Amino acid sequence: MRRQQPTIAAENGRTAGAALIPATAPLAVRGLTVSYGEKPAVFSVDASFPAESMSAIIGPNGAGKSTLLKAALGVIPRLSGEVYVFGEPIEKARARIAYVPQRASVDWDFPTTVMDVVQMGLYRKVGLLGRLSGRLAGVARDCLDRVGMADFAHRQIGQLSGGQQQRVFLARALAQDAELYLLDEPFAGVDAATERAIIDVLKLLKDEGKSVVAVHHDLSTVRSYFDHVFLINVRRMAEGPVDVAFTTENLQATYGGRLAATHLDELSVVGGLA
Amino acid sequence: MTPFIDALLLQAGYNAALVAIGAGLLGFAAGASGTFMFLRKRALVSDAVAHATLPGVGLAFIIMVALGGDGRNLAGLLLGSAVSAWLGVLIIEWVVRRTRLAEDAAIGAVLGVFFGIGIVLLTVIQTMSAGRQAGLESFLLGSTAGMLFQDAVVIAIGGSLAVFVTWLLRRPMTLVAFDSDYAAAMGYDVRRVDLLIMGLVLAITVTGLKLVGLVLIVAMLIIPPVAARFWTERASRVIWISGAIGGASAYIGAALSASAAGLPTGPIIVLTAAAIFVISMLFAPVRGVLAAVIRHRRFQARVHRRQGLLALAAAHPIREGYTLRLLAREGLVRPDGEPTESGRAQAAKIARDERRWDIAREVHQDAGLTGRYDGLTPIEEVFTADEIGEFDRRLGPPTPVGAV
């Protein structure tokens, strides 16, 4: 018989129960397949992220982590599958989602200031011609303050360090004032101070009852940052609370190979693994 | 049809034969030499180069008249056009290197401004007493039909030189076009290779300018390589296919143009090339649109079929209409989504493969193999029969669907 893996995935994954989309799940996808050309980047993935918690999407490079997020948001087309946000189709729920794209996805030479970028988070709210002054201008300033960038409001964005750019993107997402925050590699290439600042903001969001889903690549911080993990390597490998699903076995299944084995040794030294 | 076949077989008179041969040579040279500009993703630099010749033509005319010579001396005009086009190339390169402006802005700015200067100079020439019959307008639209024997010789020599240099330096140019950082790391001077690529285009432009005009020479530099790209994945082959397409479209176009009145040679050549491009884009075997659409639809059906069977195996409902229709058409499910007998059998096979994969990934903890676990690759493609037999031994006897 198939060896039972001690994860929610193993119990839930291929049984009838998981076919139902929990209406309360901030983000749930079913049968999601995305392909670039003839090779699936994400194949038939079912996932359901819990509310009021911090979830990490983990997997090796090229395993479809960011693709999963972008396809869920409709930024890239999907070959098949359905996406639900709080039980609704994504189009109806856009106002409830905030999104932090990968830092490298935009041209930082664009002629604009930090404040302008943060205000973009308000565009959905103010529409095309609504005034962006008064209270809303205050909102943008508060968001910058929350990521420790208030003094940089009028800087040209090209002058920011990588970490500062990431904070600006986070501030923009905060300005969206959403219930679900989707972040694509928020800690990639940022300095230690920024990483701390970002995680503090995210934990605060969770305490306010918001849900956070982040694509994450640093296995050593999974345990301290997140409550829930989703392991992916084109297909779903495991999913569940960190204590249950973030196991050596699941990681080995996801990453494969000896390379991961040495990685895992380091992790157990740090004490990151169960 | 007969006049066209006559022209094709060079039986339509000396002049028509000369034009067909000269145009064919130019088309071949332009197609081959334009290849790397396209592969370097800078096809429109050719356009800027062509437009940037105009002030040189005008200035050369003015200078030659001022020195008391004949302003229409072709060698002088071509020299002038080469100098100003080269200046345009250097300015594009300088703007991209030294300022924050992107390449497309630099190309467009040089194109528009040089052409503007050229027009100013043309209006100056029109006011000169020698300029009344200067005939410089033919540089705009060309006068292919007026080709002389010496023009054909110039094209043959200039074209062969450009093709020879393209062939000789194809390796560094391929490297730079493919990955300029890597080429730089290998010790190639990327800037010089880029200038060489632009120099080749410039040489062809100057050679063909008087004959097909500046807008249409651009077509001869851009369309054949783009069409050729659909037929091969190898840069060295693109050169020759592109040359062949350019040569063929110019030769056929010239013959077409000679076969009836009112068919100007330049535009007909371009439209022939465009027709070959359309055929290539639609019907090329691998990269063509038709092939890609068929492939994509097949792939999509494969994905949906597989996902549907996985859902059947797990006793999940199938929600997507397309999946349901697909499986129903194959008789795997009933219209209400309930699996049929053969659907159950197929699902059981898929479920078994999935469990085999689980075992396989446990046994072979190897990144190379887990990478193939993408849901579509059949397990038989990755493991040998005896390996699969071993997985089956561990799995135990098959279980019917629904009993999972």
Add this chain to the structure above:
Amino acid sequence: MGTEFVQFSLTPILIGIFSAIACALPGNFLILRRQAMISDAISHVVLPGIVVAFLLTGVIATIPMLLGAAGAAVVAVILIEAIKRLGNIEPGAAMGVVFTSMFAAGVLVLEQTDTSNVHIDVQHALMGNLESLIWFRAEGWQSLLDPAKLASLPDELARMAIVCAMIFAAMLVFWRWLKIATFDEGFAQALGIPASAIGFGLVIAAAIAAVAAFDAVGSIVVIAMFICPPAAARLMTNRLEHQVIWSIIFATASAIFGYVFAGYGPMWFSARNAVSAAGMMATVSGVFLVLTCLFGPHRSRVGMKAQDDAV
């Protein structure tokens, strides 16, 4: 600066200014989106557009020609997009294939058609004819207040002013969407903003500007107006709002100085005849661009040799 100026110079200068601004406004976004060369493609397909319009209607009239040109621009944009996506070809090459083919088709149809008794002139379409757009019946500045005299203003002036105003208004209305879809398309899509529609709308606006302007300044000089003023403006500031204002300033200055140098410049060299005003506008805009490339306060990318000053 009296009657003669109003008669012969005022309207061409105004038309030049409106044309330059109408092109420069969409140009700002085109250069930021790395799509500057779409203006090149659009301006080349103007010729086939007017030829087809003439074939269909049989008359040389402004409105059908403008519609034909606009239609050709839309067809070109769609074809470019199709080749890019279906054929997986980079944008520059796709544009090159489309506009050269359409241009060739235009020349062919022109040769095939009996246009001996009408005036479709390839050179005119390429080079424009700004100098001829004079206000002959004006008798001085006071004519500006005389409705009868105003009625004899060249049609191009009103047309260009309206197009310029429309593009400006559309830019203001869609400012936020344009900005966000240009800076971060993925984020715009995640917000539910129709980023691809915005991109298409921008190209259509550029096509309208090009079509309205080509008659006056010629289709090639239009390219210079799309690219040079915004490119020079980009090197003057690091704020999009300021960049647009600078581009309007450069466009206006190019039009005024271009016309003045073309009309009066040759006299300074004791030549009798004026040179092409449209060509001179492009030349002046190029001079502005070179000057900003050399001395613009924000000419270098961050991390390049010369650092930008803080804003």
